[in-house]
């Protein structure tokens with residue numbers, strides 16, 4: 391698969407990275423029950439298929455996603471790059487909270503290294519800029535971890551341009567991890583441009599809008615989701631918005647069909663059409679899913695397809 395350099399780092403990332411949120415299993419923002427054996431097979435398949443990096447976070451399943459990624463890494467002779475995050479923790483009831491305290495981040499990093507079973511994290515990202523007044527403290531701590539060799543590069547996630555400007559003064563920002571999909575385009579307003587001009591890599595999350603842009607969703611499919619699947623609480627998956635989204639997917643399907651591809655592949659290739667985007671982080675919880683989506687990594691959309699998609703989305 392084609393690779394792109396991540397911002398000003400020496401990391402060459404494949405256009406698709408594997409996202410492991412759903413692999414964390416049940417928690418406050420989980421996706422319902424997840425079979426760990428399926429998860430490990432999915433991760434191994436992704437790497438066999440040419441994906442060279444994995445995105446995870448401690449909060450995904452309260453440590454479980456990192457633990458499962460760690461189990462899979464131990465089975466690989468050649469290890470992929472690993473990106474994880476800090477700032478979101480959980481209490482005794484497994485409810486999430488935010489913290490950017492110096493000591494907390496240092497402890498989080500040690501915990502991630504232990505769960506993942508690695509000595510260095512390739513990309514360490516501030517998951518959310520919360521609390522705002524602690525952003526600098528958190529960022530300086532992450533920079534220290536880079537100096538100590540615990541992590542190679544540091545990046546951020548869910549940041550605005552002004553927050554990026556604040557941290558850039560203290561230490562170079564390797565990457566931004568924002569949401570980006572056909573249904574969530576706000577980074578096109580100014581973030582993409584800012585990152586392009588400042589050589590900050592962009593690793594876009596939820597390119598299939600949590601599975602909505604795959605063609606499989608319908609009123610019937612929603613009924614099959616586990617009661618604790620957080621998508622049942624996501625406004626994109628209910629009411630008028632859901633109906634509107636399904637109508638969009640229906641139209642996208644005809645474009646995908648014409649090219650002999652799937653809607654999921656189209657959604658990912660569309661995110662990758664932007665030169666500022668280093669890679670799309672593609673979530674999967676089953677082997678078959680990643681076997682399908684990995685094929686979008688080398689698909690360059692024609693100008694005609696991009697224009698037709700624009701008409702559908704406008």
Ligand SMILES: NC(=O)c1ccc[n+]([C@@H]2O[C@H](COP(=O)([O-])OP(=O)(O)OC[C@H]3O[C@@H](n4cnc5c(N)ncnc54)[C@H](OP(=O)(O)O)[C@@H]3O)[C@@H](O)[C@H]2O)c1
Pocket residue numbers: 408409410411412421445446517547548567594595596597598599600601602604606654671672673674675678679680682683
């Ligand atoms: N930094 C942040 O705040 C943040 C936020 C969100 C995500 N992320 C990262 O970005 C990654 C990707 O985002 P995401 O997982 O939210 O969403 P996504 O990649 O848009 O969608 C992934 C989900 O779609 C379904 N799916 C995947 N491939 C499919 C296929 N071929 N056919 C049908 N369904 C398929 C699976 O769920 P089902 O099978 O259950 O439908 C899968 O969990 C995450 O895993 C995480 O690493 C980061």
